[in-house]
Amino acid sequence: MSDLASRITKPDEAAPAEKQPEAEAPVAEAQNDGAIEELGGSGLQEPEWDVEVSLSDLQNNEATPFHSATRWEDMGLSEDLLKGLLALKFLKPSKVQGKSLPLMLSDPPRNMMAQSQSGTGKTAAFVTAILSRVDFSNPEQPQALALAPSRELARQIEGVIKAIGRFIKPLKVAAAIPGALPRDQPVRSAVIVGTPGTVMDIIRRRQLDVSQLRVLVLDEADNMLDQQGMGDQCLRVKNMLPKSIQILLFSATFPDKVGAYAQKFAPNAHSLKLQRNELTVKGISQMFIDCADDNIKYDVLCKLYGLMTIGQSVIFVKTRESANEIQRRMVADGHKVSALHAAFDGNERDELLAKFRNGENKVLITTNVLARGIDVSTVSMVINYDIPMKGRGDSEPDAETYLHRIGRTGRFGRVGVSISFVYDKKSYDALSSIANTYGIDLVRLDTDDWDEAEERVKEVIKKNRAQAAYAPSATDNAAKAS
Numbered sequence: 001m002s003d004l005a006s007r008i009t010k011p012d013e014a015a016p017a018e019k020q021p022e023a024e025a026p027v028a029e030a031q032n033d034g035a036i037e038e039l040g041g042s043g044l045q046e047p048e049w050d051v052e053v054s055l056s057d058l059q060n061n062e063a064t065p066f067h068s069a070t071r072w073e074d075m076g077l078s079e080d081l082l083k084g085l086l087a088l089k090f091l092k093p094s095k096v097q098g099k100s101l102p103l104m105l106s107d108p109p110r111n112m113m114a115q116s117q118s119g120t121g122k123t124a125a126f127v128t129a130i131l132s133r134v135d136f137s138n139p140e141q142p143q144a145l146a147l148a149p150s151r152e153l154a155r156q157i158e159g160v161i162k163a164i165g166r167f168i169k170p171l172k173v174a175a176a177i178p179g180a181l182p183r184d185q186p187v188r189s190a191v192i193v194g195t196p197g198t199v200m201d202i203i204r205r206r207q208l209d210v211s212q213l214r215v216l217v218l219d220e221a222d223n224m225l226d227q228q229g230m231g232d233q234c235l236r237v238k239n240m241l242p243k244s245i246q247i248l249l250f251s252a253t254f255p256d257k258v259g260a261y262a263q264k265f266a267p268n269a270h271s272l273k274l275q276r277n278e279l280t281v282k283g284i285s286q287m288f289i290d291c292a293d294d295n296i297k298y299d300v301l302c303k304l305y306g307l308m309t310i311g312q313s314v315i316f317v318k319t320r321e322s323a324n325e326i327q328r329r330m331v332a333d334g335h336k337v338s339a340l341h342a343a344f345d346g347n348e349r350d351e352l353l354a355k356f357r358n359g360e361n362k363v364l365i366t367t368n369v370l371a372r373g374i375d376v377s378t379v380s381m382v383i384n385y386d387i388p389m390k391g392r393g394d395s396e397p398d399a400e401t402y403l404h405r406i407g408r409t410g411r412f413g414r415v416g417v418s419i420s421f422v423y424d425k426k427s428y429d430a431l432s433s434i435a436n437t438y439g440i441d442l443v444r445l446d447t448d449d450w451d452e453a454e455e456r457v458k459e460v461i462k463k464n465r466a467q468a469a470y471a472p473s474a475t476d477n478a479a480k481a482s
């Protein structure tokens with residue numbers, strides 16, 4: 001089956017939702033039911049979803065990535081760290097946390113390459129490892145370094161470190177991102193989080209003493225090691241660090257091409273890997289709209305505006321120029337949307353994201369700069385206005401970026417919707433190929449019956465709202481506060 005039509009779920013071929021005892025997997029199951037329901041079939045079913053369903057039910061279900069057989073208490077963590085995790089209401093570890101932490105903390109330290117679906121708590125996993133490795137009797141000596149591909153993600157990780165480490169005194173964390181550090185002054189923090197360019201810069205200018213660094217984390221590691229992207233910078237940084245440093249690589253995706261290189265970058269690493277068909281998060285209802293042509297995409301986007309603002313939404317486009325242009329048109333048409341991309345200066349970017357996090361801005365148009373890692377639990381909808389492409393002349397569908405983009409919703413067991421726009425053979429084939437790569441059954445939203453399409457999306461968004469109110473994201477709040 002090679003085209004999108006083969007991945008559209010029809011009533012007669014809809015796979016039965018995985019059966020699990022109701023009490024064990026209520027959220028995941030309800031989401032699954034939603035995803036296989038056919039538009040224009042027997043009509044909308046009442047969701048069997050209950051706001052009272054707690055995260056602990058989900059975490060008790062072995063079939064989900066939120067379950068772990070291990071308890072925080074059994075991991076040998078310090079009292080302060082345990083208190084920090086529990087204060088964030090991280091009552092139990094998720095699967096990736098439960099599996100990776102004992103390996104990362106074993107002695108002698110060994111490298112680690114860990115893959116887990118978007119929104120399953122990879123940040124808290126490596127942050128807990130970092131905070132366990134640092135000697136806080138020497139709080140101004142740089143000891144751990146975490147690299148991330150964007151300033152926004154670096155800032156978010158900084159917030160999570162401060163939140164999980166709030167009982168550790170004194171905890172000093174520095175953000176090595178453009179414009180954040182005073183020039184020519186030594187960095188006096190035990191933990192540094194930054195983007196590779198700035199980190200390279202401060203090492204070369206001898207602002208950062210690397211001699212005592214013992215842990216290096218690459219978040220979004222496949223992206224960071226990509227030879228077409230930041231691979232070169234990350235390698236240069238690594239080559240300036242002590243040879244014995246423990247290297248921890250985390251991502252939701254490790255394409256084969258990067259996987260082999262990652263093993264060289266982090267030799268002899270423990271490895272936690274997922275199968276391709278395990279990569280998608282069940283809570284995200286993945287849909288698409290077939291637009292007659294490129295112009296119609298804009299009209300459809302405006303039609304979706306009402307739905308976008310029930311919760312919060314992120315619209316992904318290919319270029320900064322189109323982000324600006326779509327924002328300009330939407331604002332002129334009376335909609336409130338903001339745009340964020342790498343052409344804005346650092347402070348503007350920080351401010352825009354802060355306004356999005358606190359809900360002041362509900363709709364954000366952006367490029368791939370925000371495709372990875374950003375954690376805002378109230379995002380209920382992701383729109384792929386342009387299907388992500390890579391390679392020379394955008395010749396190849398970018399399946400990894402698709403997965404990261406849609407992963408901005410459906411965080412830690414919540415539900416969400418992604419809607420991808422196709423309008424010509426190329427975009428149709430690209431989405432089709434992505435769907436085949438991951439075995440996704442995409443639901444087609446029929447714009448001829450708009451009311452029904454709208455109802456269908458609204459259903460999921462309302463669930464997300466209820467979930468976000470019931471279980472607000474702790475790290476999200478932490479990032480807001482920092």
Ligand SMILES: Nc1ncnc2c1ncn2[C@@H]1O[C@H](COP(=O)(O)OP(=O)(O)OP(=O)(O)O)[C@@H](O)[C@H]1O
Binds near residue numbers: 089092117377412476
């Ligand atoms: N053990 C836990 N219990 C409850 N909530 C948790 C736990 N661990 C993490 N979370 C929450 O899960 C959300 C997602 O976590 P995180 O951002 O680390 O995901 P991720 O796996 O890094 O995702 P991505 O691949 O998109 O970067 C965060 O809002 C965080 O507060």
